[in-house]
Amino acid sequence: MRYHNITKDDMLNGDGLRVVLWVAGCDHCCKECQNPITWDPNGGLLFDEQAKNEIFEQLDKDYISGITFSGGDPLHPANRTDVKELMKEIKEKYPQKTIWLYTGDSWEHIWNYPLMKYVDVLVDGEFKIELKDAKLLWKGSANQRVIDVKKTLAQENKTQPVLHAPDYAEDSGK
Numbered sequence: 001m002r003y004h005n006i007t008k009d010d011m012l013n014g015d016g017l018r019v020v021l022w023v024a025g026c027d028h029c030c031k032e033c034q035n036p037i038t039w040d041p042n043g044g045l046l047f048d049e050q051a052k053n054e055i056f057e058q059l060d061k062d063y064i065s066g067i068t069f070s071g072g073d074p075l076h077p078a079n080r081t082d083v084k085e086l087m088k089e090i091k092e093k094y095p096q097k098t099i100w101l102y103t104g105d106s107w108e109h110i111w112n113y114p115l116m117k118y119v120d121v122l123v124d125g126e127f128k129i130e131l132k133d134a135k136l137l138w139k140g141s142a143n144q145r146v147i148d149v150k151k152t153l154a155q156e157n158k159t160q161p162v163l164h165a166p167d168y169a170e171d172s173g174k
């Protein structure tokens, strides 16, 4: 797996303060994507032990709520296996921390991926410029969904997402 950045104390990509891993590789090609530099799976840097330790140093801090995987697309074929192994290690080492995952794919296509057992919240769907709204909570366009993965997978019908968050923050006036 390759990556572009590890951001720290991030407040924009999930609940609380988080460490965010921005992976390389995405084939969704959304119009007006804000991160086209991340599309190439061969771009960025190799995700090595040093990068992993950089993440663990953040997760060691009590005030860090967890990790968010973004990109790029962490579910791109170039990333899926390594992301799963990293999630597994994180859940074993930091069971109290949450894992968020952003992907351009839709829940209906990916709910049965093995890595989903490690994910707490999934933000799904391609970015659609015609549905863009800067006031949306945790997502860029209105078609995307912020899904509570644990609650959704506990249901009989696992393809029907249970939402983790409403479209807008309660105090946004919408």
Ligand code: SF4
Pocket (backbone or CB within 6 Å): 026, 027, 028, 029, 030, 033, 034, 035, 036, 038, 071, 072, 073, 103, 104, 125, 126, 127
């Ligand atoms: S899924 Fe995300 S990174 Fe990929 S093209 Fe769409 S907006 Fe860009």
